[in-house]
Amino acid sequence: MDLLRSHEAPGQRSSDAQSQPPTYHEHAPLVSSEMASDAHTALNTDGQQPGEGYPYANEQEQSIHPYGEHEPATTKPERTWPRNGVRSSRLALWEWKWEFLSMVLSMACFAAIIIVLLYERDRALSDWHFTIAPNTLVSVFSTLTEAGFMLTTVACVGQLKWIYFSRSSRRLRDYDYFQEATEPIGALRFIWTINIRAKLAVVGSVIALLSLAVGAFTQQIISYSLRWVPASEYADRVTFGSSNAYDSGIGLYRQTAVDGDGNLNSVNTVMAEQVQSSMTGAIMSGLYDLDTSINVACPTGNCTWAPFTTLGISAQCLNVTTNMTATKPSYNGLVGYTYTLPGNVSFDMTVGVTSSEGAIATSFRSVTHTGWNYSANWVEPTLVKLYAVNVPVSGAGDSDDPIPLEWAETEGIECTIGWTALHYQNLSVVNGVFEPGLTTEYALVAVPIPGETKYDNDDIDDEYYVNSKFAIAAPDNSSGNASFYINPNDHAFIIQQLNGSLATTSDADAGKALLSSSNLTERIQNITTAMSYIVAQNPNATSVYGTALAQESRFWVARPE
Template sequence: MAAIVGVLFFYDGKELPQWNLGITLNGFVSVFSNIAKASLLLPTAEALGQHRWNWFSKESRSLMDFEVLDAASRGPWGSLLLLLRAAQVRGLTLASIGAAIILLCLPLDLFFQQIIVYPNVWVEVASPATIPRAITYSVVAGQYTQNNQTLGNADVIMSQVVQPFFYLNGTTPNLNVHCPTSNCTWDPFETLAVCSACDSRISQELEFGCVTGSGDWLTDVSDYYNKTSFPNITQCGYFLNLTSDNPVLMTGYVVDPISSAIGDVLETRLFPLVDAITRERYYQGSYAFKDVVDPILDFLIVGTPGGLEAIHRNETPVAHECVLTWCTQTIHSSFLWGKLSQNVSATFLNDTKREFPFTFGEDAADYIYNANISLTPPEQHLSPIPKSGGQPPNITFGVDNTTALQTIFLTDTIAPSFITIPSSAGGSQVKIDTVDAIGAHVRPLAKNLWLPPYGNTTHYVERIAETMTNTIRNSPAVDGSLVTVTGTAWDMRTHVKVRWAWVILPLVLLVFSLVFLIITVARSSREVETVGIWKTSAIAILFNGLDDDARKNVTPNCRMGEARTKARQLRVRLVPE
């Protein structure tokens, strides 16, 4: 039993051992528990057998007690009979302890096997996990067309993953995470990111009316640069700046001034608060987010849920102002069973006010973007610790003005854009890339993910921001290296857990059997001259047996039942010759 306790104490809380010859920990416990059980029963049975002689040495007893004590020393059934007998004869108390020990040894195997359980535990492995982060961001060299000019340094990778969202069929790319196991965790860290926010207060600026104005949203209008070419049409719906000289229809429909027939319908409009061509500002560049410095895009999304019939009924539209801007995010990341979970616990935006970042030349379309994005969060994680000691310096995250401008050019694709329902077509269409000199792109649209019931404006803008953030983090730094954060990989291993409460019964039986044995030895030592040390042996009876008077009560060929009856009636005592 000491070997079992010692081995279990050594392996408690450790990984399941792999022993030679395929022997398991349960096998070891099983073998030694059976040895312990047998070693426990043997001296208990022998001591109980000795009590058979001691019982008859004091005074005359029922001869049946001899069989009861003898049966108790030979197994559980006899021990049970002895305990039942002890309830009637108070003098069998000490022998009852031995009988109880034998009975309680029956469930010992169960208790030994219940001692050990094998929980699966996540343990750290040597191979590290990595997840990308971004300190700075620069565009990938390429070409793009803007203002009828072929320019370089277009952000090709960002365009490939973000532009599909503008056609309402985008997919957020996965981060290049390396996790050598099925479970990895990372300490919190900061990364350069794109943050988003939406506000619905712009709704109060919308007014319903029917006016004659610019039909820039019509599907067949493709020359967005030449604003004087937009047709004048009579249109009804919800306008921005309705009473100004240039009201902007946000959602509504064309009305024939003669027949009052309804023509093309504008279901949703995405309107930039900084013009994509002239960089003219509306509401000083923002209505609800004036505190956001150097936004990538600040735009309105206004549309009428419910489709064509709802627009014809002039139902109130859903209006949001949303902004995309550079920021840093504090990320808590984990990877479990193939799924990456990221929790943004904090964000940091530059709140230092400065002049409008565009500087214009003689031509309104000839401008320079002056803003170099610089972000230094006051509280940071994973900052390098200086060799000289002291507090680690704060990292400055940033985007150069060239890259920032390319990102703005990319979002010019989405705002301005329109979702329309032409009277000549059978369904909705999305018109995008309106600032492209080649001409706007028009595609059929199955679902409008900007509006209910198929989508949600705030959530969709968040998806665009997440896509841009993942692209930035997956992109290499200026020197071509990928900035990563090292985390911990965990592997599930089987450990040994010892439930020490199940050891109580074996230890209690061990102590009681020892006490029972010591008391029996002490008593037998005092009575050795009168009784002798016979234990469970029957030789003393064979050599001596009952006297003549006792034998006359039972005939030689009597049956067992008759002999038992006589034994209950006959009282005997052990006496020396």
């Protein structure tokens, strides 16, 4: 088939194809933008000046024809076209070499952005060792990507402009629309006016509009976030006390004496010079709601520990108010009630009445029972059982109109204080504040030590009790260590301290401290918590190492969810 087509009426073919000028052909050289610097003369093939031979040259709405108003004469000088179509195609492609290079540069820079983002995602800022910041590097690559892409887009829209005008008569102002098609406002006008008449050119305008947002969104791709990360330089300085045995080194000996009937009586006595003052201090700090000493080391102020189990002391308290019974005995000049708790412990709560001073009440009373078993060489996990009654009294009266003790205002408490296994989870220090996390208590049972002999109560010689062994009553996979040892001498000493502090009335300082508490159960638990921290600091304690945390700036790459 000939590369040249005649420009005749439909249905006719020229006998001499070379005598007619060629129409647009796919192998013809592409039209350059310099060939139409002036829209009024670029397509005037007769060589006429603007206005000559064009009936609408002086009107506002003008049209551009592919060959002017009339077809060119057949006598126009013949143009020689390349005979080799492949060579012509290669020459045409070579004219686009800069556009191809710009696209290669654009894609390479876009790939570089992806590589930088993938490499730096969730990495520490300290790992970046280049002078230029990551945001700046991404911004540079983004600018190059946009520039290369827009260079090709502008060239394509320019070529599509001439194809658009070569196919049929067009309005002259469409030329201006094409000229501004890659500018922000011009792109909007081009899309609105030209739309589907030049589909590919409209795509170029859309690309030009979208390119405006590239720079803004690029700045949002990388940001920085502060995260808590392990600080390895403090690995051996983050500690918390833990113990599987409690033995402060105090001794217990038997004192014998002859009573009035001539019988020998033995009394177990803790050696005064070996009394552990820290345990006494823990009881007092919990009783009076003071700060508790905690054996924790966290140099950064933020640390965490893995779950672990340690020996401790806990309190199991029940409000037995609804299960109490009350009787009203008669006293000379006094009125009151006798309260009996479910543990078969009774309290006489009395109110003295005078005409001038009003009511004088014994409003708080508590007693303790020990869990010590003197007939064996081991002790029970229970230290003491606390029974307490709190009777708020208000108002005044006289002997003829005594103050009633309202049942609804009376509170009865039973607490069992004893040894336990404490399993800590999520124990941490946050901004310098100790957080115990989730603490699970496991009940203990006494386990006789094989090969040891029981203590002989008839033996009046001074001797020490043997150590005692305890085990978790119902261990599970999360309870951790299941075996613990306690020196019975320490057991006896703690019982003495608890008896002296908790068996009291509202007339004593300890009773006033318990009475002033809005939550008696919480106050008792504060005491046992402070005692547990002391157990973790005894001479047999070990250190549980944790992880120090420090803030570190890290890259955060925004990505769609």
